[in-house]
Amino acid sequence: MKPATAACSLALAFFSMAPAFSQxxxxxxxxxxxxxxMPRMNPQARNAALLAALEKHHVKAALFVTLGNGADRPEGLALAKAWGDAGHAIGxxxxxxLDLxxxxxTLKQYQDEILACEAVIRTLPGFKPWFRFTFLREGDTPEKRDGIKAFLKTRGMRNxxxxxxxxxxxxxxxxAKVLNEHPDADLAPFRAVYLAHLRQRAEAYRNLSRRLFGRDVPQVMLLHHNLINALFLDHAIQLFKSMGWTIIDPETAYRDFVYSLDPQRPSPGQSLLISAARSLGYRPENWERLLDDGDEEIKELKRKGVLSAPAASD
Ligand SMILES: [Zn+2]
Structure with a gap:
């Protein structure tokens, strides 16, 4: 093939792929x-920092409320309301x-908790009939799995x-462990492993979605209302932007048909993409890195001496 023809073919390949590969x-x-x-920031400061990072980057997100963590008290409900007031979704x-x-x-206990949480959050701006399974576990018996699905469907709630x-x-x-022992500890190593972890998971799940669906599925990322995000969410958003990813609101992501799938979930506590892969009998190369609990990053912190217990010098 002549160089010019080769270049032309490459360009055609690139442009024909471009629409399907937009993450x-x-x-x-x-x-x-x-x-x-928590050390360093009180609850109000953590909530404000999360909202400020989202606001800075014009990102609309979702907060999934665990009522007993705070929203069952006026001071906690005020924090949840701030998310709704800022235009974020409340689920x-x-x-x-509790763990289904x-x-x-029991199925009844789990349903009662969903109803009790809903009774409070449905009064908030931004309320959506969205349910996020705790531990991403959907039941250990057919009765619980089928029962909770029927319950959510009857109530018009989205998984x-x-x-x-x-x-x-x-x-x-x-x-938190390090800051409780050493309040002035350097945060830089934590920021580095946190961002490396997000990048590794983002790239791995992007590859998995391409393998499964032949395209970039709009990803729905799980983070938590915690100190590490309060400290570094601004950096995390910048990371995704630097990777060329577009940040969309959860409602837009959930419009993708992938989120209406209902794969078999023989192994609990995992991403929809992992469940879909398992259902198809597909096992990606970096499977372990998707399933571990950030083990590599914890090892890295230990290698750097950040997490070691320096008994001799303490
Ligand atoms: Zn949770």
């Missing part, structure tokens, strides 16, 4: 608003964050799937 992501935050005391994430796969958890799962909660726990 977007919606940001969602679970377990909030969180009134628990349901139970009262006590727990052997002692607010996650496609881009992260382990921000694991890094947040490590950060």
């Amino acid at each position: 977007s992501v919606a940001f969602t935050f679970d377990d909030g608003p969180q009134l628990k005391a 349901n994430h139970t009262v006590t964050h 796969n727990g052997k002692t958890t 607010a799937y996650v496609s881009l799962d992260t382990s921000d909660w694991r890094l947040d726990s490590a950060l």
Whole structure:
């Protein structure tokens, strides 16, 4: 093939692929608003920092409320309302964050918690009939799985799937542990591993969506209402922008047909894309890195000495 023809073919290939390869992501935050005391920032400051980062980048996100973490008290409800007032969506994430796969958890208990959470959050601006499963677990028996699906359908509630799962909660726990022991600890190593973790998961789930669907599915990313996001959300949004991703609102993402799929979920607690892959018997190369709990990043913090317990010098 002559060089000119080759270049022309490449250009054609590029342009024909371009429309299908345009990546977007919606940001969602679970377990909030969180009134628990943390080092460095009080609950109001954490909530304000999350909202300020979203506002700065004109991002509309979703907050999935776990009522018992704060919104059952006036000071917590005020924090949740601030999300609705700012134009973000408000969804349901139970009262006590109970586990539907727990052997002692009954379908009735789980449904009652959904109703109790809804009774409060439906008064807020931005309320959506969206339900985010706790631990992304949808039931350990056919009775629970079928029962909860029927319950959500009857009430007109959407299963607010996650496609881009992260382990921000694991890094947040490590950060809190270090700051509780050393309040002035350097935050830079945590920011570095947090951003590396988001990039790794984002790229891996993008590859998985291409393998499964032949295109870039609008991703719905799971983060939490916690300290690490309050500190670094601005950087996280900048990271996605630098990767060329478009940030969209969750409602737009959920319009994609992928979010109306109902794959078999033989293994609980995972992204919709993982469930879809399992249903098809497909196992990507980097499977382990998608399923771990940020183990590599925790190892990296230990390698840097950030997480070691320096018994000799302390
Ligand atoms: Zn949760």
